[in-house]
Amino acid sequence: MSRLVCLIVAGLFVAGCSGSGPDVDSLRVTDSTTLDPPVAGRLSPDGTRVLETNREPCVREVSGDGRWCVEDDDVAPDLLNAVWSPDGSKVAFTNDFWRLAHEPDLWVFEVESGDLRNLTDDGQDRYDFSGDNDDALIDLLPSWSSDGDTIRFVRGRAKGESVELVSVPADGGDVSTLREVDCATTKLIGLAWSDTRVAWSCGLEEADLYLGDVTGGEPERVFEAKDGQDWMLLSFSPDGQWLLADSLRHYGTAGRPEGGHARVVPAEGGGDPVPISDQAGFPTWSPEGHALAYVEFPDRLMVVDEPGGQARELRRAETSYGASDGRRLSWAQDRLLVFADQAPAVLTLDS
Incomplete structure (x- = not known):
């Protein structure tokens, strides 16, 4: 059926x-x-490791036997929006743009080897809010495809009125545009993907929630902004x-x-x-x-x-x-x- x-x-x-x-x-x-020491975090898909979200950018064994950290002082991960790869061997994240003004590229951290790769390096490390780099590419809210072959994310500009939803091979390569979204970079606060569908929330004090195809087309507005709801936490069932x-x-x-x-x-x-x-x-x-x-x-x-x-x-x-x-x-x-x-x-x- x-x-x-x-x-x-x-x-x-x-x-x-x-x-x-x-x-x-x-x-x-x-x-x-x-967990000892107590850490906030999210489990790896196999349940054996925790991605720490309230301390250093580290992954630790639930058993306490091992811990691996991002060893680069120039990288400041947005840990609350970092995501495990489907096989639990890697973590994808962007730099923490809104709190620390780090120009957010997309990074992949391979846990056991410690290998750290910048997949979308545009040559800028900091964002100047005075306006000298208004054209800097801002990459946010990463998500792995279900097969682990690609990483999908938002690409916009700080003063842009719309963003692109894009993807890049997990091993590095060219960035491909999947669709455009009529929402300013500063207002797109939630995003979730399935293999064929994508949902996003747009708004600051209150947010509209939209649902559409990954490949484009007119989206459906699922919820209209009201009652102070931000619809920031979005996820598709597996x-x-x-x-x-x-x-x-x-x-x-x-x-x-x-x-x-x-x-x-x-x-x-x-x-x-x-x-x-x-x-x-x-x-x-x-x-x-x-x-x-x-x-x-x-x-x-x-x-x-x-x-x-x-x-x-x-x-x-x-x-x-x-x-x-x-x-x-x-x-x-x-x-x-x-x-x-x-x-x-x-x-x-x-x-």
């Missing part, structure tokens, strides 16, 4: 299309390892069927983070958004299929086999759960990285 037919049979796009993924009904936590959109701003509020803003929409567009729950926070996709894990504030860790499905409690914390990197939980093969009772912990999962 085709995906389109399956979605139609599902009625409201919430049932009847279970992709390959974890058996949520039997999923359980069999072990918990607190099977490509769904787009998850969440607002980062609501996790930065004083006191307990505010959940319930995340929505899931069909990746092909045209369907009604599906909320996860009124208190859902830090949602993330399973490594395969389209199951979701999230926090039901303040202390319940939940899983659901598909958007709109029946959720079940996976584990309860003594005080609270959160995301290690402040954005989303990190679910890798058989492991889930969370912030549990004021410390980052890796949970071992078994189904």
Whole structure:
């Protein structure tokens, strides 16, 4: 049965299309390892390593046996938007442009060898906001293709009114333009890709969310800017069927983070958004299929086999759960990285 037919049979796009993924009904936590020293980060695809996002630009073993760092003082990675390669051997990132004014090229760090390559070097290291280098190329928000052969990213200029979505071979080569996006570089704050679809959020105080084909064409505006939502946290399910959109701003509020803003929409567009729950926070996709894990504030860790499905409690914390990197939980093969009772912990999962 085709995906389109399956979605139609599902009625409201919430049932009847279970992709390959974890058996949520039997999923359980069999072990918990607190990271020492405590670091914020994201798991590698195989769940054995953590990309640190709150300290030095380093990767460490969950076991604590190994640690590899970017050894270049002239490189200042934007760690919150750095991304693992599908095989977990490399990390792609750009320099931290908005906070540190580093002119952002696209870099690839090979973890075990320590090899560091600049894939889009344009000869500039710093950005001068006085206007002397308005034509400098600004590369942001990298993402690996599913086969790991190419890296896709945003290319714009600081004062440009639109950007290009481009790609480059992961081993280096010419940059190819995939499509243009009618959003200024300074306003494009969120981006996600599947093999065929791309989503982006455009706006500062509030953001519109758009969904379109990687190769171009007229995009669909999924959400109009309202209620202070930035839709900065975007991701497609691994099977490509769904787009998850969440607002980062609501996790930065004083006191307990505010959940319930995340929505899931069909990746092909045209369907009604599906909320996860009124208190859902830090949602993330399973490594395969389209199951979701999230926090039901303040202390319940939940899983659901598909958007709109029946959720079940996976584990309860003594005080609270959160995301290690402040954005989303990190679910890798058989492991889930969370912030549990004021410390980052890796949970071992078994189904």
